Amino acid sequence: MGKQSDKYVWILAGVCILSLFLFLGESLFNTRGEPREAIVAYSMLDKGNWILPVNNGVDMAYKPPLFHWCIALISSIVGGVTEYTSRMPSALSLMVMVMAGYAFYAKRRGKELAFVMGLITLTNFEVHRAGTNCRVDMLLSALMVLALYQLYKWGEKRLQDVPWIGILCLSGAFLTKGPVGAVLPCLVVAVFLWIRGMKFWRIFYSFFGVFIASCVLPFVWYWAAYQQGGDKFLQLVLEENVLRFLGKMTYESHENPAYYNVITVVAGYVPYTLLVLISLFALKYKKIQGKPREWWTRFRTYIRQMDDARLFSLLSIVLIFVFYCIPKSKRSVYLLPIYPFIAYFLAEYILYLLRVRPVVIKVFGSIMASLAIILLAVFFSLRMGWIPETIFSGRHVAENVAFMRALGTVPLGFVSYTLIGIMLIAIKSFFSTIRNTKFDNTRHYDVIVLIFSIFLLLDGLLTPTVLNVKSDKPVAEQIASFVPEGTLYVYMPNQVKGNPMRPFTVNFYLGDRIVPFEDFMPEEGYLIIGEENIGTFTENYGGYQIKEVYNSHHRSCDDRKTICLYQFRKE
Numbered sequence: 011m012g013k014q015s016d017k018y019v020w021i022l023a024g025v026c027i028l029s030l031f032l033f034l035g036e037s038l039f040n041t042r043g044e045p046r047e048a049i050v051a052y053s054m055l056d057k058g059n060w061i062l063p064v065n066n067g068v069d070m071a072y073k074p075p076l077f078h079w080c081i082a083l084i085s086s087i088v089g090g091v092t093e094y095t096s097r098m099p100s101a102l103s104l105m106v107m108v109m110a111g112y113a114f115y116a117k118r119r120g121k122e123l124a125f126v127m128g129l130i131t132l133t134n135f136e137v138h139r140a141g142t143n144c145r146v147d148m149l150l151s152a153l154m155v156l157a158l159y160q161l162y163k164w165g166e167k168r169l170q171d172v173p174w175i176g177i178l179c180l181s182g183a184f185l186t187k188g189p190v191g192a193v194l195p196c197l198v199v200a201v202f203l204w205i206r207g208m209k210f211w212r213i214f215y216s217f218f219g220v221f222i223a224s225c226v227l228p229f230v231w232y233w234a235a236y237q238q239g240g241d242k243f244l245q246l247v248l249e250e251n252v253l254r255f256l257g258k259m260t261y262e263s264h265e266n267p268a269y270y271n272v273i274t275v276v277a278g279y280v281p282y283t284l285l286v287l288i289s290l291f292a293l294k295y296k297k298i299q300g301k302p303r304e305w306w307t308r309f310r311t312y313i314r315q316m317d318d319a320r321l322f323s324l325l326s327i328v329l330i331f332v333f334y335c336i337p338k339s340k341r342s343v344y345l346l347p348i349y350p351f352i353a354y355f356l357a358e359y360i361l362y363l364l365r366v367r368p369v370v371i372k373v374f375g376s377i378m379a380s381l382a383i384i385l386l387a388v389f390f391s392l393r394m395g396w397i398p399e400t401i402f403s404g405r406h407v408a409e410n411v412a413f414m415r416a417l418g419t420v421p422l423g424f425v426s427y428t429l430i431g432i433m434l435i436a437i438k439s440f441f442s443t444i445r446n447t448k449f450d451n452t453r454h455y456d457v458i459v460l461i462f463s464i465f466l467l468l469d470g471l472l473t474p475t476v477l478n479v480k481s482d483k484p485v486a487e488q489i490a491s492f493v494p495e496g497t498l499y500v501y502m503p504n505q506v507k508g509n510p511m512r513p514f515t516v517n518f519y520l521g522d523r524i525v526p527f528e529d530f531m532p533e534e535g536y537l538i539i540g541e542e543n544i545g546t547f548t549e550n551y552g553g554y555q556i557k558e559v560y561n562s563h564h565r566s567c568d569d570r571k572t573i574c575l576y577q578f579r580k581e
Contacts, residue, residue, distance in 0.1 A: 018125045022112055023105075029132055029465060030101040030141055035094030036474035038481035042568040044144040045518035048096040051081035052522055055091065061231070062238040066512045067525025070239060072250055074231065076185040077146040096144035103152035104141030108132060111350045114159045118319040119354075126357040126454070127350070133461045136278030136342060137349050142469065150191055151346035153183040157195040158347075161220070162322055165203050169216045172223075180224035185231060188251045192224045194347070198329050202322050205313075266340040271331060274342035278349070281461060282356055285374045289359075292367045323351040360454055368453075372444050375457040379437050382464055386433065389472065392418040409565070413476045420475045429467045436463040485562040485573050486519035492559055492575060493536050499527040499578075500538045501547050502569060511569055513538060527551075534579040540571025554578045 039045045050071045053063040060079065062070055071078060080099035085091040108128045115124035131137055140148040160176030176195075183191025196217045203213050235243055276283050313321065327348045334344045363370045391397050392414060402410040420426075440456045489498070498520065502511040510526070516538065517524040527537060539547060541561065548556070560575040 018112065018116070018121050019109070022109065022125060022128045025129065025132060025462070026105040026108055029138070029462065029469075030105060031098075032466075033469040033474070034097045034101055034142060035092060036470065037093065037477045038474075038483045039093060039144075039515050039518060040477045040480040040482075040567045042512075042514045044093075044096065045514040046512075047077065047144050047146060048081065048091055048093075049514060049518050049522055050075075050078040051085060051096065052091045052518065054078060054082040055086060056522060059238075062235045062243065065522055066514070066517055068529050069512065070243065070246060072246065073146050073187050074185045074228065076182055077149050080149070081144070093144075097142060100141050100143055100145065100148035103149045104132075104137065107152040107155050107350060110156055110159060111353075114162075115319065115354060123354075123357050123361065126360060126458075127354045129458050129462075130282060130353040130356050130360075131350050133458060133465060134278065134282055134349065134353070135280045136274075137346065138465060140343055140346055145343065146186055147343035147346055150183055150186040151349075153179045153186060154191055154195050154347045155350055157183060157192075158198060158322075158326055161195055161199040162202070165199055165208075166318075169203075169208075169212070173220065177220060177223045180220070181227040184224060184228040188247075189225075189228075190251070192221055194330055194333060196221050197333075198326050199322075201329060202318075202325050205321070205325075206318070264341045265338045268335045268340075270340050271335055271345060274340075275331075275345055275348075275352075278342055278345070279352065279356075281374075281378060284377065285370070286356075286359070288373050288377075289363060289367065289370045292370045292373075323354050326351045327355075364454055371454055371457060375440050375460060376444065378457060378460050378464070379440050382433055382437055382460065385464070385467070385472075386430065389417060409479070412479045416475050416479050417472070420471070426471050429463075429470045433463040433467050436460045480567045482513075482515040482564070482566055482568070482573065483519045485564050485566075486516045488560060488562065489516070489538065489575050490520060496523070496535075497532075498524045498536050498538055499530065499532060500524050501527045501543060502540070502571075503543055503546055513566065513568055515568055516566070516573065535577075537576045537578050539574055539576060540566065540569060541574050542571050544574070544576075553581050555581055 039048070049065045050063055053065040054060050054075075057063060060075070060082070063075075063078075064070060077099060081091065081096050084098050085095040088095055108131050111131065112124045112128045115127055132141075140151070157176050157179035160173050160179060164171075164173040164176060180192040180195060183195070200213050200217045204210060232247070239246075316324070330348050331345060334340065360371070388397075395418065397414070399411050399414060402414075436456075436459050440460050443453050443456045500513050500517075502513065504510055512526075513524055524538060536559070537547075537556065544556075548554075556576045556578045558574060559577050562573040562575075564573055565571065566573050
């Protein structure tokens with residue numbers, strides 16, 4: 011590598027470390043999704059079953075185990091499963107994906123473009139959130155994107171030799187969330203090579219062989235898991251991989267219309283969607299000429315003349331997006347694999363705007379700087395007590411007031427003031443830039459640094475302060491003081507038919523001690539239950555005497571019920 015390449019690599023690696031790893035453990039678990047994954051790794055280490063661990067007393071993991079293996083491995087080194095170790099595989103995955111994307115595009119489209127692409131990938135809302143959360147989707151996306159890059163390189167070699175690294179990435183994706191992780195990268199690159207004129211049957215047999223090879227390692231785990239789980243395990247695999255795609259699951263799971271995916275990508279790419287929106291009012295448009303058939307002809311010509319890297323990136327976006335529009339079950343994180351490729355086109359667009367319409371970058375940056383100033387102003391207004399609690403109303407007023415009080419009283423130390431200082435320097439640097447008459451072709455970095463400083467302040471100070479108010483950890487600690495050891499029982503009526511609720515957050519912080527009451531029907535013990543569900547419990551299980559031990563007056567972040575602890579005994 012040349013000196014300039016080294017500079018970009020080191021800067022990008024440094025930005026990844028600063029934006030992903032500094033504050034991974036600051037936020038406690040505050041949604042059911044993160045502890046649901048972390049508890050699987052906890053069970054692996056606690057019970058020694060790394061094939062098909064059981065958690066919450068009766069549950070098998072809904073996904074293959076690679077992500078949980080990663081958490082368990084990291085946690086075993088540092089001495090236990092924590093918020094930080096649970097999120098670290100996601101952060102590492104995002105960093106690897108960004109650096110691999112830089113290497114891929116730097117070679118084919120230029121180092122500066124690749125560098126900007128990497129920065130954009132790191133500083134959009136959806137990818138940043140996924141990279142700092144304990145969820146399988148970031149690892150899956152990274153492995154799929156890496157597989158896409160490797161299979162593309164294989165295509166450049168006219169499918170010569172065996173793409174072992176690509177096969178390993180496909181196997182890893184399969185072991186993270188099922189066969190979709192191996193199918194989609196093969197499909198995208200196969201379509202790309204077919205459009206570029208390679209014979210269909212050569213493509214088919216080559217990629218079929220790659221797919222079969224990528225199934226070997228997952229098959230070993232599936233066979234071992236079947237030996238433990240039997241038909242129940244097979245039903246779970248069928249439910250998650252086939253019935254979910256066909257919209258025939260036994261319960262409703264994130265069912266959304268096709269336009270949901272459009273909305274989530276637009277929202278997920280905040281703040282850069284704002285940049286695109288602003289640019290639409292600043293560009294000059296040519297009058298559309300010709301008939302629809304001529305438009306189609308020109309479009310086909312444009313596609314044929316597009317260079318390979320751009321066409322490959324476009325197909326990665328379109329095919330993956332369309333694929334995830336088919337199943338009824340849709341979530342924003344499913345589309346994460348397309349985000350690096352969108353970042354590539356956004357990087358091209360930003361560099362284009364710098365040449366022809368730099369005012370768009372100025373306006374966008376000014377809005378970001380104004381939002382940063384407002385953010386600081388609101389925060390310090392809360393600290394000074396200038397914002398009355400009476401501004402809130404409605405059913406969530408108590409929770410909103412708690413958020414406000416937390417922000418107003420959180421201790422500020424060296425780190426906090428450093429983050430605030432970084433944001434102030436970024437704001438000043440940007441406004442100094444736009445005062446210059448010459449807005450040169452490097453000034454977009456001032457805007458990206460400004461966005462980066464906002465993410466840092468949110469991750470390091472504001473977001474943990476707010477989200478920790480929602481967490482069930484303090485409640486779990488109180489319950490542990492009443493029942494320091496032994497099994498605890500829980501009663502949670504299903505909110506979705508066929509999809510049993512679990513107290514994932516409380517259970518994680520209690521060390522996986524909680525089991526469903528209805529599955530064990532104990533004679534006596536301690537029961538965790540929502541205050542709102544007491545009546546339902548006594549109706550269904552009238553043969554028990556129950557006595558309240560502890561009322562947390564805290565709404566669980568899992569089912570939004572007020573958590574209570576009762577002692578029970580069968581009459």
